[in-house]
Amino acid sequence: MTGQKKKTTIVLFSGDYDKAMAAYIIANGAAAYDHEVTIFHTFWGLNALRKDESMKPKKGFLEKMFAKMMPRGADKMGLSNMNFAGMGPKMIKHVIKKHNAMTLPQLIEMAQEQDIRLAACTMTMDLLGLQQEELLDNIEYAGVAAYLADAEDGNVNLFI
Template sequence: MSEDQERVSIVLFSGELDKAMAAFIIATGAAATGMRVDMFFTFWGMSVLRKKGVKVEGKSLIEKMFGWMLPKGADRLALSKMHMAGMGTMMMKNVMKQKRVASLPELIEIAKQLGVNLHACEMSMGVMGIRREELLDEVKDIVGVATYVDDASRSKITLFI
């Protein structure tokens, strides 16, 4: 990673399938052209980073409730519009598959291969009681707002999604 490399900084605040896809499409598109991309996952966006089938002991009731209510990983997210009790989301996924658009889990895999940095928000993890072992191995580190600000201030493109 050279100092001269142009950078992109994306906050993913939303936990919806369409917004997460938009974030990863821009991230992988930018990384493919040689830019350095850092994605910061916070609040509902943490859902995208959840690993499936991980059980963690010793959570408080309220932490368990967050665990039940938030989507369990990238393939469980819903659309922000036209979700229609799951029908719309399923329909959209099928159309995308048919039209050969990469799915969100595939986009995450591509992002990894292109060297996109995935950062999890320390405060969100604290509030929701999420542990490191519940997150995808692809997550690079757990950071605070100071890291985000420092990174974003060096970036050509800064987005909040």
């Protein structure tokens, strides 16, 4: 094992702002401690990778509905707890600003600067009707096989 990097692999399933923050804080911390880090975004976690702009790729009816109902990017996500019709996220963003902490979009940017691999699960992209042009640039597209290949040698594996 000498000379080999430690590995952190996170499945981000949740579309909640606070859970995604936790995932990216751990990921950025692990990268800072020289881990090889991958975040696999699946199901609602894919929303963290959506671009902010309104794109109109050709979609079927159900896919259009999902696209409409799901938050468009990290900044639009709700909280897992005390969401209060959207007031919760505003409170969190206020306290983040006040304490000079990083917002979710800033944490994602930092992850990209630290060469954390951001992967989008192609199977759930299909299910939810998300297309590559709707997601951030410079991410990877992967399936469960790629996830397992990573995770089976991982030191820290989390499902968030």
